[in-house]
Amino acid sequence: MPSRHHAAAAFDEPACAVNRAKDTTKRKAGCSKALTPGAAAGGCAFDGAMIALQPIVDVAHLVHGPAACCGNSWDNRSSASSGSDRYRRGFTTDLGELDIVMGRGEQKLFRAIGELVAKEAPPAVFVYTTCVPALIGDDVHAVCKAAAERFTTPVVPIDAAGFVGSKNLGNRLGGEALFEHVIGTLEPEEVRPTDVNLIGDFNLSGELWQITPLLDRLGIRVLGAITGDARYRQVAMAHRANATMLVCSKALVSLARKLEERFGIPWFDGSFYGIGPTSAAIRTLCRLLVERGAPADLVARADALVAAEEAKTWAAIQPYLADLRGKRVLVYTGGHKSWSLVTVLQELGMTVVGTSMRKATDSDRVRVTEAMGHGEAMYENIAPKEMCRRLKSGEADLLMSGGRSQFVALKAKVPWVDVNQEKHGAQAGYAGMVGLVRTIHQSLTNPVWDDVRRPAPWELAPPAAQPVPFVRPVSDRADFEDC
Amino acid sequence: MAQVVHAERALSTNPLKASAPLGAAIAYLGIEGGIPLFHGAQGCTAFALVALVRHFKEAIPLQTTAMNEISAILGGAEQVEEAIGNLVARAQPGFIGIASTALTETRGEDVAHELAAMRARRPDLADTAIVYAATPDYTGGLEDGFAAAVEAIVETLVPAGPAADLRPEQVNLLVGGHLNPADVEAITQLVEAFGLEPIVLPDISRSLDGHVADEWRGTALGGARLDDIRAMGASAGTLVVGERLRAAGERLAARTGVPAQVFPSLTGLAAVDDFVAALMAIARTTHVPESIRRARARLVDAALDAHLHTGGLKVAIAAEPDLLVALAGTLQRMGAEIVAAVTTAASPALARLPIDEVVVGDLGDLEVLAAQRGADLLLTHAHGRQAAARLGLPLIRAGFPVFDRLGAQDVCRVGYAGSRAFLYEVANAVLAQAHEPKPQDWGAHPVATEFDHVRPPVATPA
Numbered sequence: 001m002p003s004r005h006h007a008a009a010a011f012d013e014p015a016c017a018v019n020r021a022k023d024t025t026k027r028k029a030g031c032s033k034a035l036t037p038g039a040a041a042g043g044c045a046f047d048g049a050m051i052a053l054q055p056i057v058d059v060a061h062l063v064h065g066p067a068a069c070c071g072n073s074w075d076n077r078s079s080a081s082s083g084s085d086r087y088r089r090g091f092t093t094d095l096g097e098l099d100i101v102m103g104r105g106e107q108k109l110f111r112a113i114g115e116l117v118a119k120e121a122p123p124a125v126f127v128y129t130t131c132v133p134a135l136i137g138d139d140v141h142a143v144c145k146a147a148a149e150r151f152t153t154p155v156v157p158i159d160a161a162g163f164v165g166s167k168n169l170g171n172r173l174g175g176e177a178l179f180e181h182v183i184g185t186l187e188p189e190e191v192r193p194t195d196v197n198l199i200g201d202f203n204l205s206g207e208l209w210q211i212t213p214l215l216d217r218l219g220i221r222v223l224g225a226i227t228g229d230a231r232y233r234q235v236a237m238a239h240r241a242n243a244t245m246l247v248c249s250k251a252l253v254s255l256a257r258k259l260e261e262r263f264g265i266p267w268f269d270g271s272f273y274g275i276g277p278t279s280a281a282i283r284t285l286c287r288l289l290v291e292r293g294a295p296a297d298l299v300a301r302a303d304a305l306v307a308a309e310e311a312k313t314w315a316a317i318q319p320y321l322a323d324l325r326g327k328r329v330l331v332y333t334g335g336h337k338s339w340s341l342v343t344v345l346q347e348l349g350m351t352v353v354g355t356s357m358r359k360a361t362d363s364d365r366v367r368v369t370e371a372m373g374h375g376e377a378m379y380e381n382i383a384p385k386e387m388c389r390r391l392k393s394g395e396a397d398l399l400m401s402g403g404r405s406q407f408v409a410l411k412a413k414v415p416w417v418d419v420n421q422e423k424h425g426a427q428a429g430y431a432g433m434v435g436l437v438r439t440i441h442q443s444l445t446n447p448v449w450d451d452v453r454r455p456a457p458w459e460l461a462p463p464a465a466q467p468v469p470f471v472r473p474v475s476d477r478a479d480f481e482d483c
Numbered sequence: 484m485a486q487v488v489h490a491e492r493a494l495s496t497n498p499l500k501a502s503a504p505l506g507a508a509i510a511y512l513g514i515e516g517g518i519p520l521f522h523g524a525q526g527c528t529a530f531a532l533v534a535l536v537r538h539f540k541e542a543i544p545l546q547t548t549a550m551n552e553i554s555a556i557l558g559g560a561e562q563v564e565e566a567i568g569n570l571v572a573r574a575q576p577g578f579i580g581i582a583s584t585a586l587t588e589t590r591g592e593d594v595a596h597e598l599a600a601m602r603a604r605r606p607d608l609a610d611t612a613i614v615y616a617a618t619p620d621y622t623g624g625l626e627d628g629f630a631a632a633v634e635a636i637v638e639t640l641v642p643a644g645p646a647a648d649l650r651p652e653q654v655n656l657l658v659g660g661h662l663n664p665a666d667v668e669a670i671t672q673l674v675e676a677f678g679l680e681p682i683v684l685p686d687i688s689r690s691l692d693g694h695v696a697d698e699w700r701g702t703a704l705g706g707a708r709l710d711d712i713r714a715m716g717a718s719a720g721t722l723v724v725g726e727r728l729r730a731a732g733e734r735l736a737a738r739t740g741v742p743a744q745v746f747p748s749l750t751g752l753a754a755v756d757d758f759v760a761a762l763m764a765i766a767r768t769t770h771v772p773e774s775i776r777r778a779r780a781r782l783v784d785a786a787l788d789a790h791l792h793t794g795g796l797k798v799a800i801a802a803e804p805d806l807l808v809a810l811a812g813t814l815q816r817m818g819a820e821i822v823a824a825v826t827t828a829a830s831p832a833l834a835r836l837p838i839d840e841v842v843v844g845d846l847g848d849l850e851v852l853a854a855q856r857g858a859d860l861l862l863t864h865a866h867g868r869q870a871a872a873r874l875g876l877p878l879i880r881a882g883f884p885v886f887d888r889l890g891a892q893d894v895c896r897v898g899y900a901g902s903r904a905f906l907y908e909v910a911n912a913v914l915a916q917a918h919e920p921k922p923q924d925w926g927a928h929p930v931a932t933e934f935d936h937v938r939p940p941v942a943t944p945a
Contacts, residue, residue, distance in 0.1 A: 206920025
């Protein structure tokens with residue numbers, strides 16, 4: 001069964017530091033942590049595959065499954081598009097009871113693809129397998145193959161039924177599908193020495209566009225966008241790029257490695273989160289391109305650009321720094337942000353009182369320890385109740401986290417800034433950092449905190465026995481001196 | 484602290500201000516069985532009538548002394564007497580509230596004196612309470628005329644001197660012209676929740692709330708009862724909502740000895756807390772009903788959720804002073820920046836707003852300032868729709884008139900629940916304009932068209 005095979009292969013990733021550190025038995029067991037029934041709330045593999053691939057804006061993303069898979073999740077992310085809005089529409093086969101009992105899933109999928117091609121004429125249809133068709137044995141691959149021939153449109157099966165694993169695994173399986181079915185199927189009109197791939201940036205809130213103006217000024221073209229604001233044709237041509245930057249994504253590391261192995265494209269792991277990391281990423285990208293034949297002055301031009309942008313950024317955030325200095329921040333995020341955010345906050349003169357290490361690799365951990373100067377305030381998970389207690393006790397002035405802990409902070413009446421993918425503000429590169437600082441400043445200085453923390457009138461000590469000035473004293477009623 | 488700036492120019496563009504007699508008419512409509520009567524030309528009344536009808540979507544029993552070219556020169560006393568006689572004969576109002584207009588005030592009519600003379604010679608009018616307020620159109624706006632009418636009601640109907648029998652659970656509730664019927668109702672219920680018995684003056688929540696009455700009446704359909712107004716001297720205290728009614732509260736205190744306290748706003752957590760604390764004091768209780776505790780907890784939650792959208796929000800607001808203080812003050816406490824504040828008159832309450840500048844001006848000023856200072860949101864009455872359309876900004880309708888929406892009388896922005904609704908109203912106005920990020924926001928280019936998919940000849944499904 002394809003999904004079994006793919007999932008197993010996806011677990012064994014030589015370029016993954018975590019995987020390399022394991023012995024053979026552990027490696028075989030895969031990288032999904034066993035979930036705890038009753039205490040799990042993360043997304044499934046299908047969710048992860050959609051997250052990774054849906055930002056390809058002109059593709060028709062068709063979910064083969066019953067109502068929940070598409071109906072409960074469509075149009076819920078903030079990947080932005082400069083072109084088609086097809087990717088935001090919810091296409092599904094909406095499998096019903098009879099479809100499942102009578103085994104009509106395959107037919108329905110074939111017909112749905114036909115209707116979709118007739119209606120939308122997309123460059124490709126991506127078909128996402130979900131739990132039910134995987135369970136009842138729909139041969140999605142065969143249907144996709146037949147439909148592609150019949151409707152003369154690429155139809156790509158994405159094997160990521162929810163039960164095969166976590167969101168993270170789904171990201172990876174999505175990347176695999178691109179490598180097997182899409183990348184290398186089209187050739188660009190012109191190959192340039194400064195063409196690059198960006199893997200793992202999904203253009204959330206338009207963050208990609210905070211970066212591309214910098215690349216434009218260096219003459220660098222994003223040939224393969226995987227997958228932020230991508231066109232199908234771009235992804236199909238990604239094999240002709242000269243360097244790959246893996247942006248903040250451990251999940252898609254296999255894709256970067258395979259592009260290097262099959263097409264010889266060198267890759268590196270970088271981040272556009274924070275001033276320092278952005279500068280480092282731009283410099284590394286240019287260095288790799290020069291090694292692959294780009295003009296040698298590119299590195300010097302990158303250095304000049306980076307220096308100018310850094311100066312501009314510091315000037316822009318200067319007015320806010322006084323209010324930020326010394327404020328205590330609890331960081332509850334994961335992966336590379338565990339350290340990159342810590343570094344950023346420290347650059348701003350803030351004090352990080354704790355950071356979580358969810359989804360962090362060993363190198364992430366080392367970098368956090370370096371940044372914090374010790375390993376004491378590093379946590380894995382913090383239970384909501386515990387987090388609420390700590391925030392209420394005044395351990396931190398600010399929580400920076402994803403949307404899930406938003407309400408923990410707010411109910412504890414502590415300022416909160418969103419730093420995860422569902423956020424609405426773009427926080428990438430130099431421009432994003434200015435925005436982030438402004439957001440932090442706005443949150444910390446909002447007068448609402450004084451209001452919501454004030455005691456209710458009935459929580460105050462009852463006023464002393466003396467009469468309230470504007471109330472006529474009761475004694476007026478029966479002043480016996482007047483009798 | 485806000486500096487009140489008067490626009491230095493002769494031309495007013497797109498007025499913000501509704502007239503003082505119109506405000507007086509609304510106040511008079513809050514008296515049960517009342518009819519407001521404009522002492523002026525019939526056109527003064529017709530414009531106000533149309534404005535009131537369009538706002539409340541109700542038949543409004545507003546009448547006029549119909550000054551003509553002869554009475555305009557020789558005096559309007561006969562017109563007043565004839566109007567009152569006709570109204571009493573036709574609609575049997577228990578109360579007639581007269582509001583003067585610019586015409587009769589410019590002439591210099593001494594209506595108070597004429598009324599006294601008329602009373603002496605017309606015993607048939609003895610059962611009709613008649614109140615006169617000087618509300619020249621050339622002085623102040625809606626809130627001012629409303630306040631003048633309330634002051635006149637207090638001076639005319641409430642007996643001077645302390646009441647013989649005090650009622651410690653009874654309170655006077657003077658509510659300003661910036662409040663909607665639903666606001667008045669919410670305040671009344673809040674007071675009643677503490678076991679107090681409020682005499683609400685004026686009570687437009689019983690007359691202009693938009694309800695189908697059992698029978699057609701040519702007077703206000705409900706409101707403060709005259710007997711209750713006359714008994715205000717027996718109250719334990721007077722709660723005044725809105726700075727503009729401070730004088731009315733002081734006059735009531737001077738006449739009856741009932742002490743008054745002014746609450747400039749009942750919108751926003753701190754403002755409502757202050758009011759609740761006062762109610763606890765006046766009711767001599769520490770018991771607060773669970774529904775109020777819950778409503779407060781909900782407002783705190785709403786503030787927490789809404790601050791993510793109101794923080795840094797640039798708001799341009801135009802409203803008469805008491806409404807401006809209530810709404811702008813609340814938004815400021817939510818981290819919004821009041822980039823433009825336009826009002827109709829200077830007011831002591833404005834000085835306490837932590838805004839640099841309040842412009843006494845019109846909607847033309849609002850539009851210019853909102854554009855200059857990059858406002859994200861307009862907050863004013865329905866006439867702000869032109870500016871909103873030209874500037875491409877969302878508009879929250881508040882104040883008078885709101886003629887292009889239904890349910891203006893139902894909008895409640897006071898108390899814990901009303902404040903919560905207001906925060907959601909503002910946050911949702913922002914969300915409704917959700918900015919879709921675009922490449923040009925950061926100077927980026929869209930993806931080159933060479934990567935676009937060229938639509939093939941239409942494929943046909945099986």
